[in-house]
Amino acid sequence: MHRRILFSKEQIDKRVNELALEISRDYQGVEPVFVGLLKGVIFFFSDLLRAISIPARIDFIRAESYGNSMESSGNIRITKDVEVDLRSKHVIVVDDIVDTGLTLSHIVDVVRSRGAETIKVCALIDKMERRTSNINIDYWGFRIEKGFVVGYGLDYAEKFRCLPDIYVLEEKVNNDTVKGD
Ligand code: PRP
Secondary structure: OEEEEEEOHHHHHHHHHHHHHHHHHHOOOOOOEEEEEEOOOHHHHHHHHHHOOOOOEEEEEEEEEOOOOOOOOOOEEEEEOOOOOOOOOEEEEEEEEEOOOHHHHHHHHHHHHOOOOEEEEEEEEEEOOOOOOOOOOOEEEEEEOOOEEEEOOEOEOOEOOOOOOEEEEEOOOOOOOOOOO
8 A cells, every 4th residue: 555645734723723714703602512533533623722822621432333444434432421411501623534425414413412512523524425414514624535534643443644745546557656655
């Protein structure tokens, strides 16, 4: 398996700062709760929240999806729940990537069931190809059509998470794709 650079650290930093500015403007005078969906979100969450210029609270949730390692099955269970009381709060659910959208739609339902007043969704990567849920992504960093992406928190079988850039994994090597490997 080879990897080709898709978004550099510089591109990611720029986009994360833009998102933070947009969210900070939209939530002026509100103290939102950012709920990060573990584990892939850690670096994005940490960079985004440090660039947010308004008072905010943070918490985390972890969902486990049954199925093979490359695809979400839609059978989702919460393995680490939020600890902040979400009743009457303005919640922004943050994830690294939306693929089928099943995980995030389930988490939005969970957050709604906890009594949040408003819920928005922020994802660094909005990947369209396999979308089966019609979830609305309010804030997104990059839109891609397809590809298995790793780095900056994103993994393949727990590998590649700690790379500072984002790569796309490719099965075959050709002359155009070996440069980033
Ligand atoms: C990944 C990613 C999203 C989800 C996207 O998490 O972080 O939460 O899959 O897939 P979906 O839109 O098809 O539901 P994963 O379950 O791999 O856990 P991780 O964050 O710990 O890597």
